[in-house]
Amino acid sequence: MTRTRRNLRRALTVAPAVAMTLVSMVLTLAVVVMWLGAAMPWPVALVVGLGLDGGWLATLAYERRLAAQGDHSRPVTLVGWCFGAVATGVLVAHALLAEGSAGAWLAVAWLPIAAKALWLVHGLWERTALTTTALEAIRTIQQDARDTAAVARARLRADATTEETRLLAVTQAGARVARVQAATAAALSEAWGVLDKARSGEDTAAALASVTTPVTPQSHPRWELPVWGPVEPVAALEAPALTDADLDGIVAALLAASTPPPSYRECAARFRAAGHTAAEVRLRAAWKRVTAIGEQQSGGTSS
Missing domain, CATH: 1.20.1440 (de novo design (two linked rop proteins))
Known part of the structure; x- marks a missing residue:
């Protein structure tokens, strides 16, 4: 043929x-x-x-x-x-x-x-x-080039479709998030308005006075709105450091306040309940020193 x-x-x-x-x-x-x-x-x-x-x-x-x-x-x-x-x-x-x-x-x-x-x-x-072999080779090369171009065009169209779908999904998700945030903000604003209206109402002070105990006859209980927003950290209270002699004196007073003398745990709880601050190591060392002195004194008195 x-x-x-x-x-x-x-x-x-x-x-x-x-x-x-x-x-x-x-x-x-x-x-x-x-x-x-x-x-x-x-x-x-x-x-x-x-x-x-x-x-x-x-x-x-x-x-x-x-x-x-x-x-x-x-x-x-x-x-x-x-x-x-x-x-x-x-x-x-x-x-x-x-x-x-x-x-x-x-x-x-x-x-x-x-x-x-x-x-x-x-x-x-x-x-x-040209010979038949050369013509066949040329036709093969041209067909391969057309196939490669067609595959490249199909890949580009597929990538474009995928990117379009991804962008559409991201846009829809962003729109849903924005709607939820707007609804949440509206609900919070409405609740805040209700709280502020209740706070500034004329009968609020009388209602609170009827359910709370006044500190002074002239006190007028007033409640504040909760803080909504960033909160600045409060600086820690600076208490003067206690010396070993001060610790010994406080621990001795706590031991002498009850009979029989309390254990270390009870003494430490009373120490901190009284508003004192000290490291656990120093407090235990002071308790040991005071209890040792007390034992020595009790031994000398019995002799």
Whole structure:
């Protein structure tokens, strides 16, 4: 199938040159027979015309054979052009000697040279024609390029669609969050307004006074709104550091305040309940010193 297609394509490319060559040979033969038929028998004129066309056809066949072998011969090409020039000269001479139809014969006198030129162009086309393997490789490369471009376009469209979907989802989620925040802010604002209205009401103080114990007869209980917003940290209270002697004195007073003396845990709880501050290590050391002194004193008294 491929070979048949190739032969058909080759026949189509060579058809114009073949057709023009045949037309040129028929015209040359007719002119030779008409021109020489008046001076000699027509069979002789026919032989002369066939000889001219045969020589031209023979040189053309030799040129085609050499071209098929990838070769070229200048003498053969020169002889072929000579036959074409002779045929053209015959047609031109007949046109000039003809009476009443010189223009028509001159109009077709260029056909032999044109046929020779077409064979030259066809030979050049054959020398530059590509093989079937090269054509298949070119078609494969072009198809791969088209496939790659199509895949790239599809990938770009898919990426664009994915990005559009992602942006749409993010936008919708952001809109929902904004609506929730707006609703929450509206609810808080409304609740804050209710609290502020209750706080600034005329009957609020009387209602609070009826359910709370006044500190002084002139006290007017007043409650404040809760803090809504950033809160500044309160600085820690700075208490003076207690010396070891102060710790010993405080611990001794706590031990002497109850009988029997309390344990370390009870003493530490009372120490901190009284508002004193000290490190656990120092407080335990002071308790040990005071209890040791108390034991020594009790031992000396019993002796």
